[in-house]
Amino acid sequence: MAIKKSLVILDETPTPDKQPRDMPDSRLTETYIIEGMDCGSCALTLEKHLQSNPAVKKVSVNFSTGKMAIEHGSSAEEIIQEVSKAGFRAAVESNERTAERKKDKSAFHAVVGSGTLLALGIIGSYAGSVSANLITVLYGLAIAIGGYKPARSAYYAIKSRSLDMNVLMSAAVIGAAIIGEMLEGATVVWLFALGNMLQSASIERTRNSIRSLLQLTPPVAQVKIGNERIEKAVRDVAVGDIIVVNPGDSIPLDGKVSSGDSSVNQAPITGESIPVDKQVGDTVFAGSINEHGMLEITVTKRAMDTALAKIIHLVEEAQAKKAPTEAIVDKFARMYTPIVFVLAVLVMLMPPLFGLGLWSEWFYKGLELLVIACPCALVISTPIAIVSAIGNAARTGVLIKGGVYLEIAGKLSAIAFDKTGTLTEGKPSVVKVIAPRISESELLSIASTLEQFSTHPIAKAVVQYAEQHEYATLQARGHRNITGKGVTAEIEGRQYFAGNMKLVELFNTPLGEYEHLIALLQQEGHSIVIIGSQNEIVGILAIADTVREASVKALSELQNAGVKEAIMLTGDHEGTANHIASLTGISRYYADLLPENKVEAIKQLQSHGHKVAMVGDGINDAPALAAADLGIAMGGAGSDTAMETADIVLMADHLEKLPYMVKLSRKTLGIIKQNIWFSILIKAAALVLIFPNVLTLWIAIISDTGAALIVILNSMRLLRFKG
Numbered sequence: 001m002a003i004k005k006s007l008v009i010l011d012e013t014p015t016p017d018k019q020p021r022d023m024p025d026s027r028l029t030e031t032y033i034i035e036g037m038d039c040g041s042c043a044l045t046l047e048k049h050l051q052s053n054p055a056v057k058k059v060s061v062n063f064s065t066g067k068m069a070i071e072h073g074s075s076a077e078e079i080i081q082e083v084s085k086a087g088f089r090a091a092v093e094s095n096e097r098t099a100e101r102k103k104d105k106s107a108f109h110a111v112v113g114s115g116t117l118l119a120l121g122i123i124g125s126y127a128g129s130v131s132a133n134l135i136t137v138l139y140g141l142a143i144a145i146g147g148y149k150p151a152r153s154a155y156y157a158i159k160s161r162s163l164d165m166n167v168l169m170s171a172a173v174i175g176a177a178i179i180g181e182m183l184e185g186a187t188v189v190w191l192f193a194l195g196n197m198l199q200s201a202s203i204e205r206t207r208n209s210i211r212s213l214l215q216l217t218p219p220v221a222q223v224k225i226g227n228e229r230i231e232k233a234v235r236d237v238a239v240g241d242i243i244v245v246n247p248g249d250s251i252p253l254d255g256k257v258s259s260g261d262s263s264v265n266q267a268p269i270t271g272e273s274i275p276v277d278k279q280v281g282d283t284v285f286a287g288s289i290n291e292h293g294m295l296e297i298t299v300t301k302r303a304m305d306t307a308l309a310k311i312i313h314l315v316e317e318a319q320a321k322k323a324p325t326e327a328i329v330d331k332f333a334r335m336y337t338p339i340v341f342v343l344a345v346l347v348m349l350m351p352p353l354f355g356l357g358l359w360s361e362w363f364y365k366g367l368e369l370l371v372i373a374c375p376c377a378l379v380i381s382t383p384i385a386i387v388s389a390i391g392n393a394a395r396t397g398v399l400i401k402g403g404v405y406l407e408i409a410g411k412l413s414a415i416a417f418d419k420t421g422t423l424t425e426g427k428p429s430v431v432k433v434i435a436p437r438i439s440e441s442e443l444l445s446i447a448s449t450l451e452q453f454s455t456h457p458i459a460k461a462v463v464q465y466a467e468q469h470e471y472a473t474l475q476a477r478g479h480r481n482i483t484g485k486g487v488t489a490e491i492e493g494r495q496y497f498a499g500n501m502k503l504v505e506l507f508n509t510p511l512g513e514y515e516h517l518i519a520l521l522q523q524e525g526h527s528i529v530i531i532g533s534q535n536e537i538v539g540i541l542a543i544a545d546t547v548r549e550a551s552v553k554a555l556s557e558l559q560n561a562g563v564k565e566a567i568m569l570t571g572d573h574e575g576t577a578n579h580i581a582s583l584t585g586i587s588r589y590y591a592d593l594l595p596e597n598k599v600e601a602i603k604q605l606q607s608h609g610h611k612v613a614m615v616g617d618g619i620n621d622a623p624a625l626a627a628a629d630l631g632i633a634m635g636g637a638g639s640d641t642a643m644e645t646a647d648i649v650l651m652a653d654h655l656e657k658l659p660y661m662v663k664l665s666r667k668t669l670g671i672i673k674q675n676i677w678f679s680i681l682i683k684a685a686a687l688v689l690i691f692p693n694v695l696t697l698w699i700a701i702i703s704d705t706g707a708a709l710i711v712i713l714n715s716m717r718l719l720r721f722k723g
Contacts, residue, residue: 257281269285
C-alpha cells in the first residue's frame with residue numbers, strides 16, 4: 001500500500017528550545033483514518049494524548065471526517081500503537097484503492113454480550129430460585145463487558161485532562177455500583193454501548209459519502225503500445241500514454257480523445273445528467289463513463305492530478321474545516337461540561353450536608369447530572385450536517401470548499417453574474433438572417449464564401465452557421481481582407497463584400513430601407529455583417545453572443561429559492577447588456593465596466609445589506625470574486641485555476657447546479673438549527689426532570705445517546721437531498 005508522505009524540513013540550526021539533540025531533523029506529515037471515536041470530545045482526548053508524545057510536533061483530529069493529520073518524527077507503526085493506547089484504531093490513509101480492512105466487530109460483540117448478561121440478570125431477578133449474589137455477578141459481568149472500552153477511553157481522557165462522555169458515563173456507573181444500583185448501572189452501560197455502535201455506523205456512512213468517489217475509476221488501464229494493449233496499474237500510466245476505453249467502461253485518467261467518438265456520462269464529475277458527445281480533440285475526465293463507441297485517449301494528467309483526485313482532496317480538506325456555527329457550539333460545549341460536572345458534585349454534597357435529604361438520594365441525582373453533562377448531540381449537530389452536505393454536493397458536481405462557504409451560500413440575497421461565458425455561450429453566433437430579395441441559402445452561400453479565409457470570430461460564426469445548415473460555398477477569386485472593415489471577393493463575375501458600415505461607405509453602396517433596421521439591431525446589442533455589392537445591399541446577418549438555456553432556467557429557479565437580486569456585470573455596452581438582461585430575466589445590470597468597476601458594483605450591493613455572491617470564470621473576474629462574500633466559479637472540471645481560486649466551484653461550465661447549491665445550503669442551515677435546538681431542549685428537559693425524581697440513569701443515557709443518534713440521522717437526510 002502506497003503511503004502519501006510529505007517531508008517537512010525544520011530549521012537547519014536546531015536550538016535547545018526548538019528540539020532535543022536526539023530528535024530527527026525531519027518529520028513526516030501524514031493523514032490517518034481513525035476508527036472508534038464515539039463523540040466529538042473523543043477527538044480532543046486523542047489530540048491531547050498524542051501531544052504529550054515528544055516525537056509529535058503537531059496533531060489535529062477531526063471527528064466529523066474520522067481523520068487525523070499529524071506531523072511527527074517516529075514511524076507509522078509507533079503512531080498507530082499510540083492511538084490504540086488511547087482506545088482507538090488508526091490506519092495510514094491511502095489515495096489508492098486497497099483491499100478493505102477487516103471490520104472491527106468488538107462493539108457488536110460487547111453489545112450482544114452485555115445485553116445477554118443483563119437480560120439473564122433481569123430474568124433471574126423474577127425467578128425465586130436464583131440467588132441475589134448470582135444476579136449481582138451477572139450485572140457486574142454485563143458492566144465489565146459493555147463498559148471495558150468506555151472505561152479504557154475514560155482512563156486516557158483523564159490522563160489528557162479532558163472530560164468526555166466516557167469519563168462521565170464511567171463515573172456514573174461506578175457510582176451506581178457503589179450505592180447498590182447494579183441493574184441501573186448495567187442498563188446504562190448496555191444502552192451506552194448500543195447507542196455508540198449505532199452512532200458509529202451512521203457516522204461512518206456519512207464519512208464514506210466522499211470516499212465512494214474513489215471507486216469511480218478502475219484500478220487498471222489498457223495502455224496501447226504499438227498494436228498491442230498492455231494492462232497497467234493506473235498509478236503507473238504516464239502523461240502522453242495512449243489508453244483504450246471500451247464501451248461501458250469507466251475512464252481511468254484525464255486526457256484528450258485521439259481516436260474514436262462516443263457519448264460520455266460525466267455526471268460523477270460535473271453533475272450533468274445528459275451524456276456529452278466526445279470526438280477527437282475533446283477532453284475527458286477520470287471517473288466518467290464511456291457509453292457507446294471505443295475511445296483511444298492520450299493521457300494528460302497522472303492519477304494523483306486528475307480532476308476527480310483534486311475534487312476528493314479539496315472536499316476532504318473542506319470537510320475538516322470548522323464552520324462558524326460549529327466554532328460557537330464548541331465554545332459553548334467547552335464551558336457547559338465542566339459547569340455541569342461541578343454542579344453534579346455540588347448536588348451530591350451540599351443538600352445532605354445541610355440535612356435536606358439522604359446521601360444516597362442526592363448522590364443518585366448527581367450521577368444523573370454526570371450523564372447529561374456531556375453535550376454530545378450538540379457538539380455533532382453542525383459538523384455532521386456540514387460533512388453530509390459537502391459530500392452530497394461533490395457527488396452532484398458542486399465543490400464547496402468549507403462549512404463557512406456553505407453557511408454564506410445559505411444566506412445569499414444577491415448574486416452577481418459575469419455576462420460572457422457565464423450567462424451567455426461566450427462566442428458569437430448568427431441569430432438573425434435578413435434576405436428580402438434572395439433566399440437565405442443564397443445569402444449564406446455568398447457570406448460563407450467571402451468569410452471562409454478570415455480568422456475573425458464573427459467571420460468564423462458566419463462560416464459555422466452556413467456549415468451547420470449545409471449551405472455550399474461558391475467559386476470565388478481575388479479574396480481581400482480590409483482591416484477593421486471586412487472582406488471582399490469576386491463571385492460569379494460580380495464583386496461582393498461582407499463587413500461593417502465602414503466597408504459599406506468604402507463601396508459607397510446605398511443602404512436604402514436597411515438603414516433603420518441596422519440601427520435597431522445595433523441598439524439591441526447585435527453585431528452586424530452587411531453583405532452587398534457596389535450597387536445594392538443583398539442581405540444582413542445579425543451576430544450576437546447567445547444566451548445559455550441553462551442560465552435562463554437557473555435564474556428563474558434562484559428567484560424561487562429566495563434570492564432577491566440577480567445582477568449582471570459586463571464590459572459590453574448598454575444595448576448588449578439590456579438585450580441579454582431582457583432574455584435572461586436579470587433584475588439589474590451594470591454595463592461598460594472595467595474589472596475595478598465590477599468590484600465597486602459588488603461593494604455597492606453589500607452596502608445595501610446584501611450577502612453577495614459573484615459568479616464568473618475564476619480568472620478574469622478575480623477581483624470581483626475576491627470582493628464578494630462568496631466567489632463561485634464555473635467549469636472547474638477543465639480549469640485548475642477555477643478550482644483553486646473560488647470558494648465554490650460548479651464543475652460543469654454552466655449554471656444548472658447553482659440553484660441546487662443555494663437550496664442545499666439553506667436546507668443545511670435549517671437542519672443545523674433543528675439539531676441545535678433539539679439538543680438544547682433535550683438537555684434542558686433532562687436537567688429539569690432530575691429534581692422531581694422523574695429521571696433515572698438509564699433514561700438519562702437514552703436522552704444523551706438517543707439525541708445524538710437522532711441528530712446524526714437528521715443530518716444524514718442531506719446525503720439524499722436532490723434540490
